[in-house]
Amino acid sequence: MRVAVVGVGHVGLVTAACLARWGHEVVGMDDDERKVATLRSRGLPFHEPGLADLVEEGCRAGRLRFTGDISEALSGADVAFVSVGTPSLAGGAPNLAFVERVGQAAARHADGDLVLVEKSTVPANTGIRLRQVIQREQARHRNGARIDVASNPEFLREGQAVVDTLRPDRVVVGTDSERAAAALRAVYRPLLDEADCAYIETDLVTAELIKHASNAYLATRISFINAVARICELVGADVEVVAQGMGHDHRIGPHFLKAGMGYGGSCFPKDVDAFLHLARSVGYDFGLLDEVRKVNHQMRELVLDKLRAELWHLEGKTVAVLGAAFKPGTDDLRQAPAIWLAEQLLEAGATVRVYDPVALAAVKEQLPQVECVDDPLAACRDAHAAVVCTEWHEIARLDARRLAATLGYPIVVDGRNALDPAAMRAAGIQYHAVGRPARATDAP
Numbered sequence: 001m002r003v004a005v006v007g008v009g010h011v012g013l014v015t016a017a018c019l020a021r022w023g024h025e026v027v028g029m030d031d032d033e034r035k036v037a038t039l040r041s042r043g044l045p046f047h048e049p050g051l052a053d054l055v056e057e058g059c060r061a062g063r064l065r066f067t068g069d070i071s072e073a074l075s076g077a078d079v080a081f082v083s084v085g086t087p088s089l090a091g092g093a094p095n096l097a098f099v100e101r102v103g104q105a106a107a108r109h110a111d112g113d114l115v116l117v118e119k120s121t122v123p124a125n126t127g128i129r130l131r132q133v134i135q136r137e138q139a140r141h142r143n144g145a146r147i148d149v150a151s152n153p154e155f156l157r158e159g160q161a162v163v164d165t166l167r168p169d170r171v172v173v174g175t176d177s178e179r180a181a182a183a184l185r186a187v188y189r190p191l192l193d194e195a196d197c198a199y200i201e202t203d204l205v206t207a208e209l210i211k212h213a214s215n216a217y218l219a220t221r222i223s224f225i226n227a228v229a230r231i232c233e234l235v236g237a238d239v240e241v242v243a244q245g246m247g248h249d250h251r252i253g254p255h256f257l258k259a260g261m262g263y264g265g266s267c268f269p270k271d272v273d274a275f276l277h278l279a280r281s282v283g284y285d286f287g288l289l290d291e292v293r294k295v296n297h298q299m300r301e302l303v304l305d306k307l308r309a310e311l312w313h314l315e316g317k318t319v320a321v322l323g324a325a326f327k328p329g330t331d332d333l334r335q336a337p338a339i340w341l342a343e344q345l346l347e348a349g350a351t352v353r354v355y356d357p358v359a360l361a362a363v364k365e366q367l368p369q370v371e372c373v374d375d376p377l378a379a380c381r382d383a384h385a386a387v388v389c390t391e392w393h394e395i396a397r398l399d400a401r402r403l404a405a406t407l408g409y410p411i412v413v414d415g416r417n418a419l420d421p422a423a424m425r426a427a428g429i430q431y432h433a434v435g436r437p438a439r440a441t442d443a444p
């Protein structure tokens with residue numbers, strides 16, 4: 001198939017490279033000229049394990065190329081995936097203007113039958129609006145091409161995006177057009193021939209809702225175990241063991257029960273807000289999701305409170321922030337708890353050092369006031385405390401005694417329960433985790 005991918009960010013570029021791996025002829029398009037130039041010179045605009053090789057493979061095979069011109073991308077395409085940004089507006093609604101623009105461009109430039117596919121996460125009923133825009137624009141430009149709309153939401157996690165696309169748990173396709181359904185079956189045929197994954201065909205709005213419901217549920221699980229962690233701190237229980245005890249129940253499962261500073265990233269915060277906004281717009285007050293959001297924000301406040309409780313005043317103190325990316329495996333700082341914490345510390349007059357194995361360039365750009373250090377122990381040298389914000393293995397494997405000998409004050413707040421409490425305390429460190437019992441002799 002000839003496939004256009006409009007928007008080659010974290011979702012679009014992975015989708016484009018995997019489509020090329022499946023033998024399709026793919027044109028990736030972006031209106032960010034810098035991004036297109038980077039890709040054309042065989043660079044990657046962001047860190048994602050396995051993606052560089054996949055892009056290289058597609059380009060070498062002549063099945064993947066990039067352009068800044070949407071008419072070139074759409075010309076001759078059988079299918080066009082819309083993977084543009086849908087950032088949150090004030091009030092939580094997603095900004096769908098970029099999605100609309102792609103619909104208008106398709107109506108203007110499609111030179112043959114085309115299936116326009118929502119890959120970006122969009123609220124229910126977006127596809128209906130997109131179809132309306134296309135019909136109006138086609139009438140305006142007297143373009144007689146047949147353009148059908150479908151929803152094919154992505155379920156990829158940053159840091160595991162290539163694996164999640166090549167080996168998905170499920171492919172969801174929503175459309176009211178048999179022609180579009182057939183086209184997408186042809187797109188995914190190579191995947192379905194080699195992988196054992198569910199293929200769900202439904203209508204547009206149901207497919208759109210599956211995505212929002214999935215992400216909102218995952219965020220709910222995280223806030224649930226974080227609320228349990230708060231209770232564990234009050235009764236002296238260990239949330240890590242509670243999560244284990246829960247996870248052995250096959251109806252619960254062990255995944256997404258890791259307590260800590262809460263979720264960040266470009267998806268969960270935005271998708272929870274968008275789902276809340278959608279629910280309210282159709283008359284349902286999704287209070288449960290309000291609580292999910294509230295608990296999530298409380299977790300980063302909790303870690304800051306633990307730090308304040310140990311340090312008394314933050315002004316004039318040096319704090320090592322260990323881990324900046326919103327999770328291991330990526331250099332993405334969007335909604336990262338570490339960035340929020342660093343900003344609070346700077347505002348309080350503290351000196352902030354940041355270590356991250358992958359995201360330091362992004363930190364330098366976003367927070368020029370912090371000192372970026374490319375070694376975790378060096379970041380801790382003579383610091384008054386260290387705070388773990390991302391559970392990179394370079395941080396999780398830090399030697400407790402060396403940490404104690406390097407820190408100015410032996411204080412560690414572990415926002416991701418990444419370190420071993422017994423080893424920390426044996427080394428004389430005042431160690432505070434999330435939802436794990438603090439020994440009676442610890443500071444308040």
Ligand code: UDX
Nearest residue numbers: 154155156157158256257258262263264265267326327
């Ligand atoms: C998420 C969904 O997992 C993915 O299916 C969807 O397509 C996009 O959004 P992503 O945001 O890349 O993917 O990362 P994910 O691994 O889900 O983690 C999201 C956040 O939750 C991270 O900040 C992570 O630290 C946090 N998290 C995750 C927890 O705090 N506890 C957990 O148990 C799991």
